[in-house]
Amino acid sequence: MMDALLEVRDLTVTLRSGSGEVTALDQLSFNVNRGEVLGLVGESGAGKSLTGAAIVDLLVPPLKRTGGRISLGGERLDGLSEEALASIRGKRVGYIFQDPLTSLNPVLTVGYQLAETIAIHTGMDRAAARQRALEWISRVGISDPERRYAQYPHHFSGGMRQRLVIALALCGEPDLVIADEPTTALDVSVQAHILTLLKRLHEETGTAIILITHDLGVIAKMADRTGVLYAGRLVEIGPTSQVLLAPRHPYTQGLMRATPDHRSTTARLSPIRGSMPGLGRAPSGCPFRTRCDHAEADCAATRPELVLHGLSDAACHHPLGLGVAT
Amino acid sequence: MASPTTGAFRQPRFPLLAQLLRSPGSAAAAVVAIGLIAAAFLVPPLMAQDPFAPGGAAIWEAFTPPVWMDGGSSTYLLGTDNQGRDMVASMLFGLRTSLVVGFLAVGIGLVLGVTLGLVAGFVGGVVDAVIMRLADIQLAYPALLLAMIISGAAGTVTGPQRSVSAAITIVVVSIGVSFWVQYARTVRSSVLVERDQDYVAAARITGRSSVAIMFTHILPNVMGPVLVIATINLAIAIITEATLSFLGIGIPLTQPSLGTIIRNGNSYLQSGEWWIVVWPCLLLIVFVIAINVLGDWMRDALNPRLKRRG
Amino acid sequence: MNSLMQSPDLLVVDDVRKTFQSSQSWLHRLTGQVPPRAMALDGVSFHIPRGTTFGLVGESGCGKSTLARIIAGLMQPDSGSVSLLQADGRRPRMQMIFQDPFSSLNSRWRIDRIIAEPIHAHRLRSGKAVRQRVDELLEHVGLSPADATKYPHEFSGGQRQRISIARALAGEPTFLICDEPTSALDVSVQAQILNLLKDLQAEFDLTYLFITHNLSVVRVMAHQIGVMYLGQLIEVAEQNALFDQPAHPYAEMLLKAVPDLDVEARDLHPIPGEVPSLLALPTGCRFQNRCPWMQARCAETQPPMSRAGNSSVRCFIPRNALAS
Ligand SMILES: Nc1ncnc2c1ncn2[C@@H]1O[C@H](COP(=O)(O)OP(=O)(O)OP(=O)(O)O)[C@@H](O)[C@H]1O
Ligand SMILES: Nc1ncnc2c1ncn2[C@@H]1O[C@H](COP(=O)(O)OP(=O)(O)OP(=O)(O)O)[C@@H](O)[C@H]1O
Ligand SMILES: [Mg+2]
Numbered sequence A: 001m002m003d004a005l006l007e008v009r010d011l012t013v014t015l016r017s018g019s020g021e022v023t024a025l026d027q028l029s030f031n032v033n034r035g036e037v038l039g040l041v042g043e044s045g046a047g048k049s050l051t052g053a054a055i056v057d058l059l060v061p062p063l064k065r066t067g068g069r070i071s072l073g074g075e076r077l078d079g080l081s082e083e084a085l086a087s088i089r090g091k092r093v094g095y096i097f098q099d100p101l102t103s104l105n106p107v108l109t110v111g112y113q114l115a116e117t118i119a120i121h122t123g124m125d126r127a128a129a130r131q132r133a134l135e136w137i138s139r140v141g142i143s144d145p146e147r148r149y150a151q152y153p154h155h156f157s158g159g160m161r162q163r164l165v166i167a168l169a170l171c172g173e174p175d176l177v178i179a180d181e182p183t184t185a186l187d188v189s190v191q192a193h194i195l196t197l198l199k200r201l202h203e204e205t206g207t208a209i210i211l212i213t214h215d216l217g218v219i220a221k222m223a224d225r226t227g228v229l230y231a232g233r234l235v236e237i238g239p240t241s242q243v244l245l246a247p248r249h250p251y252t253q254g255l256m257r258a259t260p261d262h263r264s265t266t267a268r269l270s271p272i273r274g275s276m277p278g279l280g281r282a283p284s285g286c287p288f289r290t291r292c293d294h295a296e297a298d299c300a301a302t303r304p305e306l307v308l309h310g311l312s313d314a315a316c317h318h319p320l321g322l323g324v325a326t
Numbered sequence B: 001m002a003s004p005t006t007g008a009f010r011q012p013r014f015p016l017l018a019q020l021l022r023s024p025g026s027a028a029a030a031v032v033a034i035g036l037i038a039a040a041f042l043v044p045p046l047m048a049q050d051p052f053a054p055g056g057a058a059i060w061e062a063f064t065p066p067v068w069m070d071g072g073s074s075t076y077l078l079g080t081d082n083q084g085r086d087m088v089a090s091m092l093f094g095l096r097t098s099l100v101v102g103f104l105a106v107g108i109g110l111v112l113g114v115t116l117g118l119v120a121g122f123v124g125g126v127v128d129a130v131i132m133r134l135a136d137i138q139l140a141y142p143a144l145l146l147a148m149i150i151s152g153a154a155g156t157v158t159g160p161q162r163s164v165s166a167a168i169t170i171v172v173v174s175i176g177v178s179f180w181v182q183y184a185r186t187v188r189s190s191v192l193v194e195r196d197q198d199y200v201a202a203a204r205i206t207g208r209s210s211v212a213i214m215f216t217h218i219l220p221n222v223m224g225p226v227l228v229i230a231t232i233n234l235a236i237a238i239i240t241e242a243t244l245s246f247l248g249i250g251i252p253l254t255q256p257s258l259g260t261i262i263r264n265g266n267s268y269l270q271s272g273e274w275w276i277v278v279w280p281c282l283l284l285i286v287f288v289i290a291i292n293v294l295g296d297w298m299r300d301a302l303n304p305r306l307k308r309r310g
Numbered sequence C: 001m002n003s004l005m006q007s008p009d010l011l012v013v014d015d016v017r018k019t020f021q022s023s024q025s026w027l028h029r030l031t032g033q034v035p036p037r038a039m040a041l042d043g044v045s046f047h048i049p050r051g052t053t054f055g056l057v058g059e060s061g062c063g064k065s066t067l068a069r070i071i072a073g074l075m076q077p078d079s080g081s082v083s084l085l086q087a088d089g090r091r092p093r094m095q096m097i098f099q100d101p102f103s104s105l106n107s108r109w110r111i112d113r114i115i116a117e118p119i120h121a122h123r124l125r126s127g128k129a130v131r132q133r134v135d136e137l138l139e140h141v142g143l144s145p146a147d148a149t150k151y152p153h154e155f156s157g158g159q160r161q162r163i164s165i166a167r168a169l170a171g172e173p174t175f176l177i178c179d180e181p182t183s184a185l186d187v188s189v190q191a192q193i194l195n196l197l198k199d200l201q202a203e204f205d206l207t208y209l210f211i212t213h214n215l216s217v218v219r220v221m222a223h224q225i226g227v228m229y230l231g232q233l234i235e236v237a238e239q240n241a242l243f244d245q246p247a248h249p250y251a252e253m254l255l256k257a258v259p260d261l262d263v264e265a266r267d268l269h270p271i272p273g274e275v276p277s278l279l280a281l282p283t284g285c286r287f288q289n290r291c292p293w294m295q296a297r298c299a300e301t302q303p304p305m306s307r308a309g310n311s312s313v314r315c316f317i318p319r320n321a322l323a324s
């Protein structure tokens, strides 16, 4: 069943500044199929959050979507009016923001915020929405919902706030959830609990999920397919098992190597050498070439396009694991 | 080592200005408000004659109607008043006094209110309770009444023969003091939110003093709403001054202000010399509306919730 | 006091307790009832030898950040004490990296001003050297000196976290509290930062309190690890002992819940059961309602901290004792 729910073609986001324009996302193309979990990983600052925000047009100046088509269930999202988009957000696309504190209004009780959101998306009356809000508070694993309902965000620990944000995004029961690092603030047990909850809701309702995370373990457990972003470009995308076990792009391989493992002692980790170029400072050709051990002359000359190598697509002139060498 | 800042993007240098230009109504209001303020401060010093100086007015030209009416003169576009003073010139002089009163009053209210609000929010406890109860008590009196009480009370001290500068000081202080509550409340509630943010904790750990944290960290974060209130308060201050002066407990008639000019002109409304009172009233209304439109726009423009995240 | 002067410990936390007033409703106020207090920290004691890292892991909401704030002096404990002492008897210079990269930077300040604040506050450098140091720190955390003139909202979450790390390092602390310093970072930048922290520790004999949810990271960083559950330390162990032979059932189950890179076995293993409310803590062991090995006495008395193998543990039937 390869029924695309979300189609993104050539998504380009630019940053306008006094001295011209800088490309922040460069012609991203990918699909999210109905009922699928697509993982997104990549260097911090690579553009993962921007991708999520661009899909539902939450970008604010100086950032602007300057190209590309986005359709959700066959309906074009780009070019929709702000009102039309506002009704899609929350109702059809749920969004879990990376930043748990500012997603919650500090001066309103969390219960009020949940009930309000539920009332808007479902048209329930106050009492029913309150009841549903209490259910959601305990559904995300916070005990004592009656007391918690009346508390303000700063009364909650970081992890609890994150769970509330998840409840806020899911309570409208949307078709697609964009989850931007939903569990980074949580301990592994609560993380497992939340991911199981996400998975269950995803199986029950067929909600597709775009899961942005830095935790490759989470990717391994959750994502059907995984995309890797680097410096505003999609450098690899394919089935999760392929991307993690047989990475084609040297950057993906670098990520795998830098991942620590709690089952063995490591004195020193192995980061990828150098650091990602800042916005608008990417080198010519392949943006990763200055940090890559396999770079050759052609990497500087032409920009590699995303091409199918075996089971996954990679944007690399010298994809790994294909040649006879080694 | 230090690499040049090339390739990097910058914030637009005047983001607010760019935003303002996108909203024609507010841009017009800004032009009117700034234009009037500039005229009031720049034109009077350039004039050859101060119409309010002794012998500065041509008494024989009194009651000249505006230029388009019978008997009008092109020297006095909007006519002259009972003393033969040019209406345009008097209004600019008047507006200047009103603006000085307004700015000073807003300044007093702002400094007092912001400081008390910061202290109340940041220190909390008893200090907070005392300051906020004071605010509650003061709120029970309308600003105008409070200003009347203060200027009345000051009057009993100075006696009826107070000097012009003493009168102005009393008006400024009494209007200014009536403003502090609004600032204090707004600042305090913003401080309560900001106080718990981790950037404040970071500064504490680094050993910055409470005073330094209040003024360098928290203050810039709560100034947005304060500026909005200040703008709207400028309009209120000018109206209050006009009202006090009109009632005869503000600025003495010898000193031009929008209030004294209106008070003076009011006597001639019945006898047909309407222009002496209508022009200053119109000026007051136009200026106040412009300031309020500008304040509303600022409220939206400075609201961080309306320009959130990417 | 004298013994403390000679102790090799930089930080000694002794029996710290902290409760929070749950918010007072108007009904409470009207009836004059005192609302119940939530027990956030209940008798936490541990110490960190100079030049080592103490890792702190545990359930989210169990009080790790509260403990960090108390140690940092941002909050007063209800009872108990925190003593910080350098070898020369002075108070060590402290810095903290905060969990939330969004609220830990002042949005009205430029990055260079943010990072330079501790440098100025401690008068570490002056004039041009400040700017040089800021550039150097930015490079250390994988950003570029050109970023110095931007404002926080121009950065992604992970980039902000790196700015917050650069600020903490700018204060040249001898004691650094890291509250989830790398959770917002990708694994490569994380590796870079963790290596940097280790190098600084080796070079300047720094002491770290390292709070994290990432058990792999804590294994790389910490010499000693404390596991917290509901406001209590329930196990303190040497680095490898915890991973090889966890003593407390909670620690064991926590390790099982870590998602590994195996794409075939996709089940996650959350610890079953609900976390009890801080307002209604059970008598006896705090973990009893979720523990598969619970016995009658676990419900009656609270297990004291006691030695078991290479760990100190609050459990009557520690898991590592069974194994050996
Ligand atoms: N409002 C803005 N103004 C200028 N630059 C911005 C703005 N928002 C984001 N950027 C830049 O865009 C790039 C991508 O940011 P984005 O938030 O998408 O990163 P990310 O991949 O989500 O990183 P992280 O994992 O750290 O959250 C970053 O380099 C950031 O500096
Ligand atoms: N200011 C406060 N007022 C009331 N309760 C609070 C306050 N701060 C924290 N708490 C409560 O204390 C408990 C511990 O919070 P803390 O932030 O220390 O947890 P944590 O272990 O750091 O969790 P996480 O890993 O999710 O960050 C939580 O139940 C929280 O709700
Ligand atoms: Mg992000």
Ligand SMILES: [Mg+2]
Binding pocket: A157, A158, A159, C064, C065, C066, C099, C179
């Ligand atoms: Mg915490």
